[in-house]
Amino acid sequence: MTSDDQTPARPLPSDGSEQDPPTGPTTPVSADQGTTSGPGGASAATPERPKTLWPEGTQFGRADKICGSLLAFITAFSLVMLPLRPVILGMEPLALVALTGSRTGMVASGALAATGHGWWPVALVIGTLSLVKFHWIFWWAGKLWGDWFVASLVGPGEKAAKRAKRAEAITRKYDVLAMLLTFIPFVPVPSPIVYAILGTSGTSLRRFLALDVLWALVLQSLYLYLGWRIGEPAVRLLDEFARYSWYLTGAILVFIVVGAFRAARKEAAQKDAGTEMTDRA
Numbered sequence: 001m002t003s004d005d006q007t008p009a010r011p012l013p014s015d016g017s018e019q020d021p022p023t024g025p026t027t028p029v030s031a032d033q034g035t036t037s038g039p040g041g042a043s044a045a046t047p048e049r050p051k052t053l054w055p056e057g058t059q060f061g062r063a064d065k066i067c068g069s070l071l072a073f074i075t076a077f078s079l080v081m082l083p084l085r086p087v088i089l090g091m092e093p094l095a096l097v098a099l100t101g102s103r104t105g106m107v108a109s110g111a112l113a114a115t116g117h118g119w120w121p122v123a124l125v126i127g128t129l130s131l132v133k134f135h136w137i138f139w140w141a142g143k144l145w146g147d148w149f150v151a152s153l154v155g156p157g158e159k160a161a162k163r164a165k166r167a168e169a170i171t172r173k174y175d176v177l178a179m180l181l182t183f184i185p186f187v188p189v190p191s192p193i194v195y196a197i198l199g200t201s202g203t204s205l206r207r208f209l210a211l212d213v214l215w216a217l218v219l220q221s222l223y224l225y226l227g228w229r230i231g232e233p234a235v236r237l238l239d240e241f242a243r244y245s246w247y248l249t250g251a252i253l254v255f256i257v258v259g260a261f262r263a264a265r266k267e268a269a270q271k272d273a274g275t276e277m278t279d280r281a
Contacts, residue, residue, distance in 0.1 A: 067144055070137045083252040094123055101131030101216075103185070103223050110227025111234035120224055127220040132212045138192045139208050142199025150196045163188050171197040176211045183219045 081100055088096040093108035109123035141149050154164040167189045171178040176198060182191035198208055227234055
């Protein structure tokens with residue numbers, strides 16, 4: 001299953017300005033296998049973010065439909081979990097760990113285990129697997145739809161484009177070792193882009209999963225140990241947090257609704273402005 005008459009995404013030049021399209025022949029992007037450019041291959045960062053996750057004209061087969069459905073599920077799951085995290089953390093930290101691989105939940109689980117509530121190996125296994133449960137889907141999408149999908153993951157704005165370009169350069173240079181950066185807190189490396197590029201570059205699923213689980217195990221062990229070392233004070237803080245978790249959930253819901261309302265108004269205003277300019281022309 002291949003897409004017809006497709007041109008690979010154009011790279012961003014180092015100064016951020018657009019380049020002229022290449023004059024030589026281009027190779028169509030396969031919807032089944034993505035691109036085969038490995039480290040040092042063509043850039044996936046584009047001046048304009050694609051409006052779809054897959055190349056235009058892709059003839060969807062079974063694999064494409066399944067992968068697209070999984071990506072939609074990830075989006076819905078993330079939106080649902082966003083306001084529920086505080087409540088679940090206050091009620092049962094291990095449940096939050098099982099659902100999201102939460103680092104805060106791992107610290108809380110370690111503290112509870114240190115005070116005789118729960119068995120830490122269970123939290124470690126569950127937290128490790130939960131943290132990586134969706135990563136392979138981005139790898140698969142990169143394998144299916146190539147650099148087009150990678151470019152579609154770039155967020156709006158110049159800062160997001162720079163982060164994406166940096167993540168791409170690191171991944172193409174260091175391959176699977178770049179995955180380690182996605183697990184380090186406060187490092188501005190967009191993990192979905194790293195995983196998708198590894199899919200486009202031909203990294204095997206077995207190798208991807210092995211290192212993904214390894215890095216997750218190391219990270220979750222550190223958070224669990226931190227909670228174990230804190231112990232009782234963390235448990236008392238968790239009990240206090242549980243009393244106010246519903247208020248925090250309500251605040252998050254208000255923030256989401258207001259943000260969505262403002263975004264809708266902004267989009268409507270932009271459409272009206274575009275229509276007005278078209279009418280004048």
